[in-house]
Amino acid sequence: MxxxxxxxxxxxxxxxxxxxxxxxxxxAVQVNPIPNLPENFIKGADVSMLPEMEKLGAKFYDVDGTQMDELQIMKNHGINWIRLRIWNDPKAGPGGGGNTDEARAIEMTKRAHALGLKVLIDFHYSDWWADPAKQYTPKAWENDNEDQLVQHVHDYTKQVVKDFQDAGCEPEMIQIGNEIKNGMLWPIGKLPSADGDKAFARLMDAGLKAVREADPDRSIQLMVHLPDGGDNALYQRFFDSLKKNGVTDFDVIGLSYYPFWHGTLSELQQNLDDISARYDKDVIVVETAFGYTNENFDSMKNCYDENMERIGGFRSTVQGQATGLRAVMERLANVPNGRGTGMFYWEPDWYAVPGAGWKTGEGDEWDNLAMFDKNGKALASWDVYKDVSDKTAKAVxxxxxxxxxxxxxxxxxxxxxxxxxxxxxxxxxxxxxxxxxxxxxxxxxxxxxxxxxxxxxxxxxxxxxxxxxxxxxxKVDLVKNGDFDDSGSLDGWTVTGDTGVMDVVSKGGDALGKSAMHYWSDKAFRVTATQSFTGLKDGKYTVKVLTAGGGGQNAYQLFIETNGERKAVDIKDTGWNKWQPTEIKDVEVKNGKATIGVALDAPAGTWGSLDNFEFYRQE
Incomplete structure (x- = not known):
């Protein structure tokens, strides 16, 4: 589009x-009960931002306006677990994002346990955010060889678990790594790898064994967590590789599932059903969120907008937020043999508070996905957690x-x-x-x-x-399949060079409409995508494209070739979902022929999207 x-x-x-x-x-919201939802179903929330927000003056109010502790508000509405991330040394990273170190996680765990809530601890093994796009080794370990890094993961993990135990607040569940589809502790633990994923498997095994050694009674459940909850092929590749390398001693597969990024609910259901049976594990959607508005409450552009609302299938309203959450819980309840055991909302508390940004000096891109309004008042969508378990309620x-x-x-x-x-x-x-x-x-x-x-x-x-x-x-746009929405493919385009790096992506933020041209590779690459035209009327023409990505290319250009000449202009990207226009105007076409395209020369790890190509004769 x-x-x-x-x-x-x-x-x-x-x-x-x-x-x-x-x-x-x-x-008020209307939420139908889920008849087969287990009584012990995990209804959780990641609240890692909370200590930093409170430090900066954030206040929270229940739906009736009563000010109280956010954890108490959540418990009032049916939350029974919280999730907390741990960064090794936030002071060694860029900062922000809650600066979530071990000390804060222990203090929050004590608070949660005092209210009768259980806790999942999320080891990022980084000094900052770890996710599919970045899994940076902590500064203290960055010069390690493989053996040293494996030992550090083991010793650090075991010590942190013992610190929780000594503080009298052993967590009920621990995950080793965060959204690790591309590995962790780069470059040693990066995936895909040339060693059959053995180094990565050693790192995973070290973390898992460390928890088992600190907890010989196995009272702590262990989780392995991937993103892209609707991508069954990814999950099969990843867990088949772990199994092949002998890493099987964990209890739960965790999934991130945001419907505007990670596929349809049907794809989620198929994946949940398959992996729970294939690997004999419980499954938990450990990250999800739904927008309650498309409004933005600070100067930071939000990562969720009107386009993602359309992709996700739930309106950006309080009711839509509640309905979306119920839909995910229903899919989990439908997993055979009761193996769909819970769901966590990611950062429902992160309303816009000055200073509580995703990075030091920047703002909050999550505020319209929170479950509190811009003033910290709980939304009625919190009622979904109790209403889904109300066996006496009548379905509407x-x-x-x-x-x-x-x-x-x-x-x-x-x-x-x-x-x-x-x-x-x-x-x-x-x-x-x-x-x-x-x-x-x-x-x-x-x-x-x-x-x-x-x-x-x-x-x-x-x-x-x-x-x-x-x-x-x-104006008549001459480009065939310039927005990739109807085809969902690269039809009409000729891709040369390292063709495997170029494909089509259909995720909110990576595309302006349904789909976009996308590139990424773990190796250096060169690739060109072109489209040629004949029978053009003489005159001046314009070629345009919108792009977004991480930047860092050696060379990245939009170009047009006609009349034996080539005109090109550099493309500059500034970040994910930050779309930039690039155009070449007043190109004289005289022989009826022209070729437009983009050319990239990029180092390993470079990524980005191109969308809404246009080529037209200027009137």
């Missing part, structure tokens, strides 16, 4: 009242609520490809993309301006009208 089209859709939705029906923070079937209006852009005298589906929202604020029956699916307009189109969508057996507007302009 073109960025300008998405903007038009949002404006049209606002005009139609699509976003105006958001419940307030005080509104969701009913049709509204259908989005459609707004697209088209070229004068050229067929306009209208969207095949439209978002339909139901009374519980979940949404579905349903097929549209247009009166004319590819209309042609002979005058500029806004033109109306009509269609219908079938909901619960009834035809519901769909209204659409086509903004007709003189």
């Amino acid at each position: 073109k960025k300008k089209t998405l903007k038009s859709l949002i404006l049209a939705a606002l005009a139609a009242g699509t976003f105006a029906l958001m419940p307030t923070a005080d509104a 079937a969701p009913k049709f609520k509204e259908v989005d209006s459609i707004a697209v852009e088209g070229g004068l005298g050229a067929p306009v490809q209208l969207p095949a589906t439209v978002r339909v929202t139901f009374s519980d604020d979940h949404s579905e993309n349903l097929p549209i029956a247009w009166q004319d699916a590819a209309p042609v307009f002979q005058k500029t301006g806004d033109q109306s189109v009509k269609g219908t969508v079938t909901v619960d057996g009834k035809a519901v009208p769909v209204k659409g507007t086509v903004h007709v302009i003189k």
Whole structure:
């Protein structure tokens, strides 16, 4: 989907009242019970930011406005576990993100246990955030060889567990590493590897054995945690490799599952069912979150927005947040043999508090995914944790609520490809993309301006009208598959060089619409993607693209070749989900032929996305 089209859709939705029906923070939510949800189901929350937020003056209020300890608020609403991350030495890293060291984790564990809450400890084995994009070895260990690093992981892990035990607050569960699909403790423990993943397996085994040695009675459950909860192929590759290398002594597979990044609920269910049986492990969704608004409450751009709302399938409302959480818990309850044992919400407390940023000197990109409003007042969506276990409650079937209006852009005298589906929202604020029956699916307009189109969508057996507007302009975009949304592939593009690094990604933040061209490799690479045109009218042309990524390329250019000449301009990326436009204007085409494209020369680990390519004749 073109960025300008998405903007038009949002404006049209606002005009139609699509976003105006958001419940307030005080509104009650409707949550159906989950009949097969176990009584001991883990209803958890990662609250690692809490000590830093409290230090900076954050206050928390229950839904009735009563100020109290956030842990007490959560317990009041049915939370029975918390999760806490540990960084080795936050002072050695960039800082921020809660500065979550062992001392803070011990103090928080004591507070949780005093309230009867259980605790999961999350070892990052880093001085800062560890996730699929970065697994940096702590500064104190960065000069270790493999044997030394394995020993450090073992000794450090065992000592931390003993410190908790000596403080009288042994945790009930520990995870070794955080979202480790690409390994941990880079470069020694990086995946994929040339040694059959043996070094990584040794590091994992060292951490797991250290806990078992400190806890011979096995009262502490052990977890291994990956992201991308809807990607079954990833989980099979990873755990088959661990098993092959003899690492099997753990109890739980943890998954991160954010529906706007990690696939559909059906894909999550299939993965949960498969891995629990295949590896004989319990499964827990150890990270998830849903937006309650698309508003931003500080100067830091949020990582969740209107586009991700569309991808995720739940409206950015308090009701939508509650419905999304219930949906994840229901999938876990449906895992055969009771192996879906719990869910943790990631940082529900992280509302925008000055100074409590993801990095020192920066802001909060999570505030619209919190379960507290901008003033620290609990949202009614907290009720989901109790309501799903209320066996006396009567289930209410969701009913049709509204259908989005459609707004697209088209070229004068050229067929306009209208969207095949439209978002339909139901009374519980979940949404579905349903097929549209247009009166004319590819209309042609002979005058500029806004033109109306009509269609219908079938909901619960009834035809519901769909209204659409086509903004007709003189410009005709010549690029085939420039936004990758309909194809979900690289159709129309010629990729040369290290072709394996280039593919299509369909995750919010990595794409502006449904999909985008994407690149990444663990090795240095060179790759070019091009599209050629013939039969062009003489005149001046413009080529454009939007990009986002980590930067660091040796060379990265948008180019156009015509009339035997090549014009190119450098592409500059500034971060994930920070989309930057690059364009070349006033290119004279005289022989009817042109080739547009992008060329990359990049070191190992470079990543990024390209979306919304355009090539058109200037009028």
